[in-house]
Amino acid sequence: MNKKRLGPCVTFFPQPTTLVSTIAADGEVNVMTASWAGIVSKTPPTMAVSLHAGRKSYDNVKQSGEFVVNMVPASLAVEADYCGV
Known part of the structure; x- marks a missing residue:
């Protein structure tokens, strides 16, 4: 198999599962999975x-x-996946 050169591009790599929880003005709590999160x-x-x-x-x-x-x-x-995106 030959190498395929992709050139400059955004690539994906394994990320930890991250949940972001927020609260609305009416007190409703919302939790979602976040794909784009990391240590800066x-x-x-x-x-x-x-x-x-x-x-x-x-x-x-x-x-x-x-x-x-x-x-x-x-x-x-698996449980975190329940929260969706």
């Missing part, structure tokens, strides 16, 4: 999470300015 800096400890503007979680974060990031162990990946 060790000092100070900083994470980045990318949420699509069309998602309820995005609206909740914009309104409240608060959210929680949960790193899920592999043993709970």
Whole structure:
């Protein structure tokens, strides 16, 4: 099999399962899986999470300015999948 050169592009690699939980103004809690999350800096400890503007979680974060990031162990990946995206 010959190598295939892709050139510059965005590639995907295994990411930890990440849940982002938010709360709406009316108190409703929302939890979603987030594919685009990761550690940005060790000092100070900083994470980045990318949420699509069309998602309820995005609206909740914009309104409240608060959210929680949960790193899920592999043993709970199936349960985390229940939260969807």
